[in-house]
Amino acid sequence: MMAPGTRLRVAVVGGGISGMAAARDLARHHDVTLFEGGARLGGHAHAVEVDDGAGRPLWVDTAFLIYNARHYPRFCQMLGELGVDAQTQRADMSASFVDDDVNMRFALLRGAGGFAAQKRNFVRPAFYRMFAELLLLRRRARRDLQERRIAPSTTIDEYLAGYSAPFRHQLVYPLASAIWSLPGRHIAQYPALAILGFFENHGLLGGHSGDAWRTFVGGSVVYVDAFRRAFPGAIRLDAPVRKVHRLGGAVQLSFGDGSAVFDRVVLATHADRSLAMLGDASEQERRVLGAFSYNQTRIALHRDPRVVHRDRRLWASWNATTRGGRTRIAYYLNRVQSLPTPRDWFLTLDADDDDPEIAPHLRERTFSYRHPIFDAAAVSAQRDLPALNARPGALTFFAGAYAGHGFHEDGVVAGQAAAAALERTAFARPLELPTLQ
Structure with a gap:
């Protein structure tokens, strides 16, 4: 000593x-x-x-x-x-989900316009089932978290085994992917305890946390x-x-x-x-x-709006877009950080230098960040x-x-x-x- x-x-x-x-x-x-x-x-x-x-x-x-x-x-x-x-100033926590492969799209916390951006959703059983499953997951996860029923080794894919594929792949996994800035291929094997605990603590299972999110001016x-x-x-x-x-x-x-x-x-x-x-x-x-293992994520800062849907009602802070079987995550910084500019700025995960969805003249810079993979x-x-x-x-x-x-x-x-x-x-x-x- x-x-x-x-x-x-x-x-x-x-x-x-x-x-x-x-x-x-x-x-x-x-x-x-x-x-x-x-x-x-x-x-x-x-x-x-x-x-x-x-x-x-x-x-x-x-x-x-x-x-x-x-x-x-x-x-x-x-x-x-x-x-x-x-x-600091208020930040935005909205999210949009677009799946061009099945022609489904909607946004959460973007008001009625985002939720009802696609009218056919209201006559689509899969759409109603997805949100019914969200309510079921909310009740089940809260109970299991409070009573400590979730084993640390249980993956989110195992925990959601009884839920529909659209619910898992069009809602839960893209949301987790956006939060952890990781490609979707890693999320399915993440511990359910970590993901559901974070969702519950931040009010995501209920749709709104009631907390004021902040970003730096x-x-x-x-x-x-x-x-x-x-x-x-x-x-x-x-x-x-x-x-x-x-x-x-x-x-x-x-x-x-x-x-x-x-x-x-x-x-x-x-x-x-x-x-x-x-x-x-x-x-x-x-x-x-x-x-501990890590994923190296390449992130492009750019101004190409093709990474999100053309309907601006769906432009949320976090945007998950599925095309050709691949789900991509793009952050719309103007909403996230309340940027005082008429120019649109995006961050896109897993962006290669020759990414066809990002025009070279609209790409500002590419960054590489390492994120821990929280497996068992x-x-x-x-x-x-x-x-x-x-x-x-x-x-x-x-x-x-x-x-x-x-x-x-x-x-x-x-x-x-x-x-x-x-x-x-x-x-x-x-x-x-x-x-x-």
Whole structure:
């Protein structure tokens, strides 16, 4: 144990939300250096500047888009401490579902025009069955969640085995795919507990959460820049850590151009990358961190409206469109972020460089983001993650949104938990974190 009051040299590796949260808390008592392998902080908080159509700059987000106070309390507290909680505005949570293969289309939370955009739905039995199944799922899922009847290993495909194919493939799976920014092929094998729990917590099973969703005026760069200005420690960008070696009572970080030694290290990167950095990974670390796999999602920022239906009543924040057996997800940023521009801006998942639905002259940029796949192995490993950070005499600690549902709030919670664990193991005392109001 360290003597009380000792200021440790702490390295936090990874400049995403978990790394920033851990670094902020630890910098209250220690000398912290935050290392980021890329040229910017923020991770999935990635806003870029585009032309609003009138020659003025406009910031649009490309990954992390919205949050609300009820389900993101730690993140909201962080925004308040950074002084940027007022630089937000209402966001939109509407969704549309278009299946050109069976000629069915409708929108939710877009008013009567979106729901009734296709009149033939009102004489289509499959349409009524879909919403009858939604009501049945709502009652069943709420009961099963409250009574803890859903096994962690049960996939959503297994849980929905008795429901119709249109309900699963035209409503539930596209909605989950849009939320987790993952191709539909991964969703069917996701744990039912994770998906239904998220749906229920966010009011999606009932159609509306009653919570005010927020987005940033000027993009998420607002809070990332505020963090940089307020952070008292050192920040090193373009500094990828190659290897981490634990040497007795210290930790050595190896870079391409040298090395540095710290008393403690928080690895706030994706689980597989944290494991790859460890030059002396234990069997426990290999088992837990190695259980997480990731999907590399290519996302195109563009202005081509062909990715959604031509009927603008169906243009929702989240749009699932099925054509030729392939379901695609497009976010209509003008609605999601209330963009003050006459130009239409979209984010489309799984967009190749030669995508036929996105004209080259309307494509702004293409991004690549990694998302954890919460299969049964990952959900099981999540239960063992706290033990990695609670080992007596631990020198390395782990944080990431993969410890929860993969969202911003999960990243904040994981970063703060890693910081608190570092304090407990080093000083046998809890880190004094701000109390939630």
